Amino acid sequence: MTERLSAREMVALLADDFREIPYPERQSKPDGPLAWQGYDASRARAAERTGEQESVVCGAARVEGTRAVLIAFEFGFLGGSLGERTGDRLEAAYTYAREHRLPVVPLVATGGSRMQEGMLALTQLQCVARQSALTRAAGLPQIAVLRDPTTGGGWATLGAGADVVLALAGAQVGFAGSRVRPADADPAAYTAEAQVAAGAADAVVRPRELRETLGRWLRLLARPSGGSGDLPADGRTPDAAPAPVPAPLGATDLPATGWDAVRRARSPERPRARAYLDAYFTHRAAVSGDRCGGTDPGMLCGFGEHGGRTVAYAAQTGTATRPAGYRTATRLIRLADRLGIPVLTLVDTPGAANDAEAERQGVGAAIADLFTAVASARTPITSLLIGEGGSGGALALAAPGRTYATPDSYFSVIAPELAAAILKRAPREVEPTADQLRIRPQDLVELGVITPPGESG
Structure with missing residues (x-):
């Protein structure tokens, strides 16, 4: 007590x-x-x-x-x-x-x-x-x-x-x-x-x-x-500029093949979300929990100071995202939107958790709600793909038209191994399948999925 x-x-x-x-x-x-x-x-x-x-x-x-x-x-x-x-x-x-x-x-x-x-x-x-x-x-x-x-x-x-x-x-x-x-x-x-x-x-x-x-x-x-302690009459920022894109912390050269992109993104040496958050924010404070009985350490959410401004963040850490993680990110984005605070999301997951417990906890509904929160947000959202982008479980956290990618990342409709298995291809066909999926950062820019570096989106 x-x-x-x-x-x-x-x-x-x-x-x-x-x-x-x-x-x-x-x-x-x-x-x-x-x-x-x-x-x-x-x-x-x-x-x-x-x-x-x-x-x-x-x-x-x-x-x-x-x-x-x-x-x-x-x-x-x-x-x-x-x-x-x-x-x-x-x-x-x-x-x-x-x-x-x-x-x-x-x-x-x-x-x-x-x-x-x-x-x-x-x-x-x-x-x-x-x-x-x-x-x-x-x-x-x-x-x-x-x-x-x-x-x-x-x-x-x-x-x-x-x-x-x-x-x-x-x-x-x-x-x-x-x-x-x-x-x-x-x-x-x-x-x-x-x-x-x-x-x-x-x-x-x-x-x-x-x-x-x-x-x-x-x-x-x-x-x-603006520092006076009194919030503006409509509760939103006078200048709704998007959060700046974080600088890449890992590889600087682009991957030669699709499988090379996968290996880089899965490397244990690649910088993860905490390293990006530490480099980006002067200081930050975390929110935790989905208010429905769950937490997910694989989704880091909160608010921090960057360049004298408050920026909200929701960052995947490279693990399969649990339903509570999606719900916490949704809560964070809706709060930031209501307060007029720009949002930064860091995308890095092999995909949504797909075990039986995740299904019982409503993973599909949680992902759907996050898609809706991102799509309906009035405050600007900036997204950076920093590792694996595994299917809809990753896409839910990505902002349409304002998603960027580091050189040591990939985004795919499905993991190359699973694509080969569904297509009944031999294990040796996994690497060529990765090329066919066109998952490298430069492929994603060419396809219009990723915003080119230097563009505002």
Whole structure:
């Protein structure tokens, strides 16, 4: 379990110049809307103990120089539960963020909806969801920090619904709180670490590293503002220039034959995605997980700084791409498109995973959704083929009209070995088949599949 800081201690840990947002006044009935005996007394004790009048404190502040709206939960006030007044404050915070073009940072620590207000408390989740959706439609990023504990509707809206989800190490995180889980439930499943492993959160962060990490994320996702900290009115970049094409890091001469192209692309000595990302970005921050229960280490996704601009990236690492990898890339591209951030994709896979588990996890639907995300993106996507381009599993990540290739790569409708097998050719015919497929970079340029070096596409 991580240390439980109060709402204002959390704000002080992360931000400077914090100023609370004015809250609307609500006339309440004695003991609340349900006339729950003792509710007013409970609220009074909570107020005396914490110094707060509600379970959230909302205000605008600077985090490492970037302005944002912070929503800090006070767990000491009735377990950080959500009631009608909590909903009023949350709505005011989101409205302020949209009016001032600021990102939203929920610092969540809650046990769920307030029982003493019944269904009127539970329906606050619908209000929160609407405010989050309006903020998303306005092109403003939401970065959640999961504290201890983050459970119930607060996790299912403010937490899991954010664009980027950071979780404090050791925090209890899960939809079911500790008192309502099955008796035989594994407690390890309800942790920050488990949520990251399951693809529901992006990273586990230690408290002493949180300020720097959150500041980096805010700078990256608010960078379209041109550095002022306020995002433009339509949520998109003033200049939608594509991401520059990375320079090749491996071979510089073109392959002589199709099989030569295959051997180069499959060579363990060839530079892989991490090397390209390290060379391209000054710094970067990763997103992880498909939000459907899966992760794929073979698909690296996130945002980084290149030439003073934020660029999103989705990069295959040379392995067969899993359904979770395609879904994570889709999530990344749609977020970048909504925020007006250009995208770089690095294509390098022998193809989509084709085992039985991949089929059960919906690999076909995941690839289809990625094709749709790339095809419908308004933000420019630049793609570089850096190794193997295996069939549709690779093509799904490639931008039509803006795909380039390094000299140690190939793109093929099917692997030469499989093509020879389907055509009932002898093993010795694999290499000639590779030539027939015309898979070399120079062949792909001639066919119009790959954009020639130096052209904008």
